[in-house]
Amino acid sequence: MREINLSDLDDLALGAAILGTGGGGDPYIGKLVARAAIEEFGPVRLLSLDEVPDGAQVVACGAMGAPTILIEKLPGGDEMDLAFAAWEAHTGRRIEAVIPFEAGGVNSTVPLAVAARRGLPVIDADGMGRAFPQLEMETFNVYGVPACPTAIADEKGNVAIVETAAAAQSEWIARGLTIRMGGQAYVANYGMTGETARRVSVPGTLSLTIGIGRTLREAKARKRPPVEALIEFFAGTHYGLARRIGAGKVADVSRREVNGWSVGTVRIEPLAGGAPIEIQIQNENLVAEQGGEVLAVVPDLISILDLDTAEAIPTERLRYGQRVDILAVRVPEIMRTPEALKVFGPAAFGLPHAYRPLEAAA
Numbered sequence: 001m002r003e004i005n006l007s008d009l010d011d012l013a014l015g016a017a018i019l020g021t022g023g024g025g026d027p028y029i030g031k032l033v034a035r036a037a038i039e040e041f042g043p044v045r046l047l048s049l050d051e052v053p054d055g056a057q058v059v060a061c062g063a064m065g066a067p068t069i070l071i072e073k074l075p076g077g078d079e080m081d082l083a084f085a086a087w088e089a090h091t092g093r094r095i096e097a098v099i100p101f102e103a104g105g106v107n108s109t110v111p112l113a114v115a116a117r118r119g120l121p122v123i124d125a126d127g128m129g130r131a132f133p134q135l136e137m138e139t140f141n142v143y144g145v146p147a148c149p150t151a152i153a154d155e156k157g158n159v160a161i162v163e164t165a166a167a168a169q170s171e172w173i174a175r176g177l178t179i180r181m182g183g184q185a186y187v188a189n190y191g192m193t194g195e196t197a198r199r200v201s202v203p204g205t206l207s208l209t210i211g212i213g214r215t216l217r218e219a220k221a222r223k224r225p226p227v228e229a230l231i232e233f234f235a236g237t238h239y240g241l242a243r244r245i246g247a248g249k250v251a252d253v254s255r256r257e258v259n260g261w262s263v264g265t266v267r268i269e270p271l272a273g274g275a276p277i278e279i280q281i282q283n284e285n286l287v288a289e290q291g292g293e294v295l296a297v298v299p300d301l302i303s304i305l306d307l308d309t310a311e312a313i314p315t316e317r318l319r320y321g322q323r324v325d326i327l328a329v330r331v332p333e334i335m336r337t338p339e340a341l342k343v344f345g346p347a348a349f350g351l352p353h354a355y356r357p358l359e360a361a362a
Contacts (some may be wrong), residue, residue, distance in 0.1 A: 001045055001046065001047055001048075001051055001121075002045075002046050003043040003044065003045055003046065003230075004038075004043060004044045004046050004112060004122070004206070004210075005038060005043040005044075005240070006035060006038055006039065006043075007036075007070060008070050008210055009031050009034055009035055009109070010031070010213065010217075011110060011208055011209075011211075011212075011213025011214045011217060012027075012034075012108060012144040012206070012210050012213055012314075013027040013028055013030070013031040013059060013108075013109065013168070013208045013213065014027075014212065014213030014216050014217070014311060015103055015108075015208070015209035015210060015211065015212030015213040015214075015216075016030070016103070016104055016106075016107075016108035016109065016209050016213075016284060017104070017105065017128050017303075017311065017312035017314065018102025018104075018212050018230075018301075018303045018305070018312045018327070018329075019103045019104035019105075019107075019108070019129075019131065019205070019208070019209055019212070019303075019316065020103075020105035020130070020131040020303075020312065021104060021130050021131055021236070021284040021285045021301045021302055021303050022131075022281060022283070022284050022302075022303065022304060022312070022313075022314055022315040022318075023104065023105060023131045023133060023262070023281075023283035023285075023314070023315060024102060024104035024105020024106060024107050024108075024131030024281075024283075024284070024314075025065075025105040025106030025107065025136070025314075026105065026106060026314055026316070026317075027104075027105050027106055027108060027109055029075070029106055030063075030105070030106035030107070030108065030109030030110050030113075031109050031117065031138055032110040033075055033077055033109065033110065033113045034110070035115070035212065036077060036113070037077070037112070037113040037114075037116035037117050038112070038113075038116050038251045039040070040116075040117075041116040041117055041119070042116065042123050042226065043137070044112050044115045044116050044121070045115075045121040045122070046121065046122055046123075046124050046206060046207070047097065047123050047124060047196075048120070048123075048124050048203075048204070049123060049124070049125050049197060049198045049201060049203050050292065051196050052094045052097055052123055052194035052197060052198070052265060052331050053096075054193060054194050055193055055194065055195070056096045056097050056193065056194040057093050057097070057191065057193070058095075058096070058097045058098070058099050058192050058193065058194055058196075058197045059084070059087060059095060059097075059098065059099070059187045059190070059191050059192075060098075060099050060100065060101040060126075060127060060140060060188070060189055060190035060191075060193070061080055061083065061084070061098060061099075061100070061101060061110065061111050061114060061140075061186070061187060061189075061202055061279045062100055062101045062102055062106075062107035062111065062186070062187060063075075063106050063107055063184065063185070063186055063187070063287055064111055064135070064152070064174060064175070064184070064186070064187050064191075065091060065178050065183045065184035065185060066183055066184070066186050066262045066283065071205075073155075073182055073183065073184045075110075075155055075184075075186070076155040077113065078117075078281070079153045079155055079185070079186035080110060080111075080113065080114035080153070080186045080188070081114055081117055081118070082153035083151040083152060083153040083159070083186050083187060084114060084118065084188050084212075085189070086151040086153065086159045086160075086188075086190075087149060087151040087163060087188045087279070088240055089182050090149050090161050091149060091191065091248045092150065092273035093191070093259065095120065095188075096120065097120060097121050097122070097123055097194065097197075098111045098114060098120050098121070098122045098123065098125040098199060098229055099111070099125060099126060099127070099190075099201065100122070100126040100127075100206070101126060101128065101135070101138060101140070101187070101190065102126055102128040102130065102131045102132060102138075102236065103126040103128055103129055103130055103206070103208070103209060104128070104130050104131030104284075105131050105314070107131065108206065108209050109149050109207075110186070113131070120314075122175055122206065123197060123201070124203070124205065124206045125197065125201035125202060125203045125204065125205055125206075126201065126202055126205045127139050127141075127190065127200070127201060127202065128138040128150035128202065128203035128207060128335075128344075129239075129299075129331050129332055129334075129335050130284070130299070130301050130331065131261070131283070131284050132284060132299075132344055133148065133282050133283035133284060134168075134171045134175075135147060135150070135167060135170055135171040135174060135175075135187070136166075136167035136168040136170070136171050137343055137344040137348070138167070138190065138343075139200050139201060139202055139334055139335065139340065140190040140192065140200050140262065141167040141190075141343060142200070142337075142339050142340045142342075142343050143199060143200040143339070144200070144234070145166070145190050145191075145200055145210050146190075146191075147166075147167035147170040147171075147189050148162055148163050148164055148165075148167075148170050148188055148189065149161055149162065149163050149189070149191070150163075150174055150187060150188070150189040151187065151188045152169050152177050152181075152183045152185050152186070152187050153185065153186050153189075154181035154182065154186070154264045156181075156279040158181060160177050162174055162177070168252060170189070174187060175208045175211070183268040193253065200207070201229050201339070202332055202335065203238070203316055203332075204237075204238060206235065206327040208237055208238075208239070211233060211237070212230065212233065215229050215230055215233040216229070216230070216309070216310055216311065218310070219310070226250050226309060226310030227244055227305065227310050227325050227327060229310075230242060230310060230327065231243065231244070231327075233259040234329055238332050239330055239331065239332060240330055240332075241328070241329070241330040241358055241359055242327060242328065242329045243327070243328050243329075243358060244325055244326065244328075245277075245288060245295040245296055245302075245326050245327070245328045246268065246270060246274075246277045246288070246290065246325075246326040247270065247271050247307065247323075247324065247325045247326065248268040248269045248270040248271050248276075248323070248324065249268065249269050249271065249322070249323050249324070249328045250266060250268055250318060250319065250320055250322040250323075251267045251268060251269045251276065251320065252265075252266070252267040252268075252320065252322060253265075253266050253267075253318045253319065254266075255264075255281065255315065255316075255318075256278045257332060262281065262282075262283050262315055262316060263281060263282050264278065264280075264281045264315075265278055265280055265281065266278070266281065266285075266304070266318055268304075268324060268326065270290075271323075274290070274291070275291035276290070277289070277290045277295070277326065278290075279302060279304070279326075281315050281327045282349060282350070283315065284298075284315070285302040285303065285304065285315070286298050286302075286346075286349055287302070287346065287351055287353060288302050288326060288328070294353050294356055295326075295328065296328035296358055297346050297351065297356060298344060298345065298346060298348075298349060298351075299331045299335050299336065299341070299344050299345060299352050299355075299356075300328055300329065300330055300331055300357070301327075301328060301329035301330075301331065302317065302326065302327075302328050303326070303327045303328075303329070304324050304325075304326055305324060305325045305326070305327055306322070306323075306324065306325075307323040307325055308323075310325065310327075328348075328358050329358070330358040330359060336355075336357065341355055
């Protein structure tokens with residue numbers, strides 16, 4: 001066991017933005033919420049999956065909604081507390097450990113805030129290994145954990161419980177509630193035991209996130225090219241492979257809100273010339289294509305990074321003229337099984353591509 005304290009939050013936010021693949025909500029906002037909670041209630045215990053007792057009641061949590069909304073609709077700080085209280089009241093079970101439902105963006109930091117406030121440990125794992133836009137796109141769901149009951153709350157104190165048989169139906173209902181809650185809400189779901197969490201989770205993602213941030217910070221201090229440092233760092237992790245798939249200038253950003261998601265396309269003109277790189281977005285970056293060739297596609301990660309600092313640029317902060325690197329990262333094997341690809345592979349997003357593993361690209 002280790003602790004996450006205030007000194008970890010800057011690294012965590014940097015890493016969460018990269019694992020967020022453009023979405024997951026701005027981790028800077030989540031960092032502020034987590035900082036306030038840790039300052040008031042103290043550090044958060046971080047447990048590896050092996051340290052979680054078999055019978056412990058684990059609940060997943062995170063924010064839901066379009067990332068662009070979060071810029072103007074800031075959290076009050078106690079929304080997740082309300083969702084947890086509603087989940088406990090509905091089930092009659094006491095939550096004993098928290099697990100993020102995704103590894104990227106604000107959802108790497110929001111679980112820390114509720115854990116600090118409630119004196120609970122956070123598990124060093126999650127259900128996506130990155131960020132995805134839909135609640136059913138979880139390894140928890142892939143490997144048999146029911147999504148419901150799902151508790152959902154907003155900053156005005158509104159709370160709802162969703163009970164339905166299918167995770168995709170839970171997403172559909174919760175998305176509608178989120179839209180009516182102003183486009184951003186906070187969710188507790190996927191209740192499971194510690195024994196089950198070991199079987200269905202992507203391991204080590206919070207410590208990975210902190211490691212990514214530390215790598216960027218140390219590269220800057222040593223005046224080392226930060227993308228090279230990131231590629232080397234990922235090679236020593238269970239993700240195993242990262243690759244720069246392009247670099248250029250943002251030439252166009254088309255983005256709109258559709259059914260509670262931020263949907264659009266980014267066009268990047270390569271610095272070295274050649275066909276533009278186009279990246280499709282649904283909250284997160286889904287596929288990068290150049291001249292009809294797929295450079296990377298979900299579930300592998302695609303992060304757009306500032307060319308000078310290698311800090312990730314969330315989709316809601318992309319602007320014309322930004323100079324960027326594009327980093328792709330391979331996901332762990334638990335996310336690349338046939339069962340997993342049915343839930344969050346290219347076809348799940350309506351993309352006309354077969355999954356092509358990053359290591360298979362030229």
